[in-house]
Amino acid sequence: MATPISPVFSSDELTFPHLGRFARFLLDNHLEELAAEFLRLFREVKLPMLVFFESMPEEQILQLSKQTSARLLTAFIENRVVENIETTLQSWAQTLLPVIGRNQIATNEIALVSYVRKQALVNFLNRYTRDAEELVALIREIDRYILELDSRSMKQYISLLNRDINEQLHFNEKLTDTSPGIIYVFDLIERREVFTNRKIEPILGYTPEEIRDMGENYLETVHHANDIPRILAHFDSFVNLEDGQVQTFEHRMKDKSGRYRWLRNYESIFRRKPDGSPWQIIGLALDIEQEKQSTQLLEEKQNFIQKITDAAPAIIATFNINSGQYQFISQGFELLLGHSPQQVLDEGIAFLLAILHPDDLPRLMEENARALEKANQMPESQVQVSEFQYRMRHRNGTYRWFRTFGTVFDRNPEGNVEHILNISLDITEKVEAEHKLEEKNRRLEQSNASLQEFAYIASHDLKEPLRKISTFGERLLQTQRGRMDPEGDTYLEKIVEAAHRMHRLIGDVLSVSLISADQTFKVQSLQVLVDEVLETLDYQIEQIGADIRTDQLPVAPVVATQFRQLFQNLLTNALKFSRKDSPLQVRITHRFLSASGELPAGLSPARRFLELTIADNGIGFDNRYAHKIFAIFQRLHARKDFEGTGIGLAICKKIVENHGGVISAKGVPNQGATFTIVLPA
Structure with missing residues (x-):
């Protein structure tokens, strides 16, 4: 100025x-x-x-x-x-x-x-x-x-x-006061500050005068006790320092409030004694407390991530596609394969290629090349995760199956992939379980095919004598009615009726045995299926004057023949068990349920579910027997009162379960019954 x-x-x-x-x-x-x-x-x-x-x-x-x-x-x-x-x-x-x-x-x-x-x-x-x-x-x-x-x-x-x-x-x-740090001159002989600029005030709270007044007590007053031995050793090192050379030193200083802060000092010799030995040093001290805190936080995060990766039952690694070297590989490599991660870091991709199953190597190289080409063509903002499945040799000589999920870790300045991140899971048990399951399914399919063949043969062999009994019984009734006494006519009628009932029963049992074999699921309109059933039951509906209504049912992935039979069995039951004193009313309604809501047990997993309700005002039943009515051959009424084989609701239950759903019923005597079906939508 x-x-x-x-x-x-x-x-x-x-x-x-x-x-x-x-x-x-x-x-x-x-x-x-x-x-x-x-x-x-x-x-x-x-x-x-x-x-x-x-x-x-x-x-x-x-x-x-x-x-x-x-x-x-x-x-x-x-x-x-x-x-x-x-x-x-x-x-x-x-x-x-x-x-x-x-x-x-x-x-x-x-x-x-x-x-x-x-x-x-x-x-x-x-x-x-x-x-x-x-x-x-x-x-x-x-x-x-x-x-x-x-x-x-x-x-x-x-x-x-x-x-x-x-x-x-x-x-x-x-110049000194606008410096980003504390500029000072320190006397090595008297162990005191000779000069300090005013930058010390905003950093440590002391004035330059207060620092100078500390005199030879300066080191003990403001420096951390654990750092003083290092500081004294640092001062001794100036004996070997040339003029113009700069030394760096980090230490802690106590501010006026008593809190310690980290500083980084850049120091060189300022003056020498006549004999040439260092006398005073000049330095610049920068406040690095924020840097230290950030470094500590970064180290803590890195240690946390390291512990997570090492504790995870997976192999986590980063790999440079140009050099073939691994930058990081977790302890999971030793946990799952018995090899030291350091061996992979030292030898790079060559070690991995040596332990890959030779049958998997050509396919894996081809898949990896395609994934890399695709990644280089994609925008940097778009994330691509590629999956690979292969075998690697354990240290004990056995091969383990792995599924690797790979994605781009970073790119070079040209935008091409530089490093990739791989997470590999040991799926050996899963693969072996799948192989066992496939073998079981193959055997089960063979068993089911044999059972179906047996069921057809058994059904044919059982129905054939029944057909003859029915045929000859009916002929006897036509030709000998009136020639026998009334009791004989009655016995003959019962024989014919029993043969017909047995014929129907064999057909129903065959239907039950074939339900799980049919897995031809297609998206079907449930309303269309109900309408087809109503046309089939049109005569019975007209006979009793029943009122059956729906609320425009949705589409759903079902086996059409089975769901048609489901609706027919339930509606036939409603018609059969209607009251004499009141016209039958049946209401078929639906609603969708969220997977996060309250759902009955036994459902297959799905994002949402369809609930169908078939409610009538018939004779109902005592709710104590609700759990029995779906059992095969279970009847709540005498055969003389209501005809049937006792298999109809068992077939309904089997159909619903084949669709991954559940069916339940509740009733009130003389008021009606409600059947509820919940299945994946």
């Missing part, structure tokens, strides 16, 4: 009567000679500032000397000597002198200028007068002028020097 220049001296003028007349004489008669004399003497004493005029032509230098000489002589004539001195000094202070800058004049040059001026004026005295008294008076006035010139010049020089020093101090103070 610039300091305004003020006049150093008062404006009281000096009176030089003899020197004024002498100046007139020189100005009128010898100006050019005087200017030349000044130049000659300046060169004779080798005035340093002349170097700034070397590039100027001699004529221009002489002209400049004449102008300066004329101003000086005029000042003598007009008695303005002090004003002339002050004007010249102000031009110097404000860098207004021709060619020469303010800081380019030294103290010795001031003395040389005074000497040259006196000597040049004295050299012309004999031309002006030979009167002794006049000469003595002139010399006295010249000496008085030179004394005034020297005095004022030196005072101006000191003023400028003080100004420069203050400006430099102000600059240094601003």
Whole structure:
């Protein structure tokens, strides 16, 4: 910051009567000679500032000397000597002198200028007068002028020097105080701070004065006790440090509130003792508390992730596709395969290729190449996860099955895949279980096929004698009715009826045995299936005047023949068990249920479920028997009251279970029954 220049001296003028007349004489008669004399003497004493005029032509230098000489002589004539001195000094202070800058004049040059001026004026005295008294008076006035010139010049020089020093101090103070850290000078001998900038206040809360006042107790007062031995060892290391070399050191300092903060110091030797050993060091201390906290947090997160990856029953790894080297591989590699992860890090992809099953290697390489090509073509914002299944050899020599999920970890500046992240799961037990299940399913399919074949044969073989009993029984009734006594007719009718009932029973049992074999699920309109059943039952519905309504049932993935039979069995039951005193009403409704809601047990997993409700106002049943009515051959009423085989609801239950659902019933005697079906939608 610039300091305004003020006049150093008062404006009281000096009176030089003899020197004024002498100046007139020189100005009128010898100006050019005087200017030349000044130049000659300046060169004779080798005035340093002349170097700034070397590039100027001699004529221009002489002209400049004449102008300066004329101003000086005029000042003598007009008695303005002090004003002339002050004007010249102000031009110097404000860098207004021709060619020469303010800081380019030294103290010795001031003395040389005074000497040259006196000597040049004295050299012309004999031309002006030979009167002794006049000469003595002139010399006295010249000496008085030179004394005034020297005095004022030196005072101006000191003023400028003080100004420069203050400006430099102000600059240094601003420079240190605007530093991003604490600038300090530390005395290695006395173990105290010699200088500290004010940046220490916002960082540690102390003023520079408080730090200096700590003296030799500085280290113990503000440094962490555990760091002091390292600090002393650090100070000792400066013995081997060259000038200009910088050492870095991290330590903790206690702020004014008592809390410790981490700082990083950059230090070099500032001063040495006469014997060359380090005396003082200068340093810059940066507050790295936030950096340390971030580093600690990062390390904690890395340790946490490391523990998770090592504890996970999987192999987690990052791999450079260009170098073939692994950057990271979890302890799961040793846990699942018995090999050291370090061996993979040392040998890279070559180790993995050596333990891959040779039958899986060509396929795996091809799949990996396709996945990599696809990943390089995809936008960076899009995530691709590729799956691979293969075998690797355990350290004990057995092969284990693995499923690997791979994705892009990072890309190079060109946007191509650089590293990939793989997570590999041991699926050996799952694969072996699948193989066993496939074998069981194969055997079960063979068994089911044999059972179906047996059921058809058994059904045919059982129905054939029943068909003959029915046929011959009916012929006997037609030909012998009336020839036998009434009791004989009754017995024959019962035989024929029992044969028919047995024929139907065998058919129902065959239907039950075939339900689980049919898995031809297709999305079907349940409303269409109900309408088809209603057409089939149209005669029975009309006979009792039943009112059957639906709420426009949705579509669902079902086996059409089975669901058609389901609706037919349930509606037939409703018609069969209607009340005589009230017209039958049947309502078929539906709603969808969320997988997160309350659901009955036994359902197959699904995102949502369909609930079908078939409610009637028939004779109902006692709810105590609700769990029995779906059992095969279970009847709640006598055969003489209601005909049937006792298998119809068992078939319904089997159909619903084949669709991954459950069926339940509840009833109230003489009020009706409600059947509820819930199945995956």
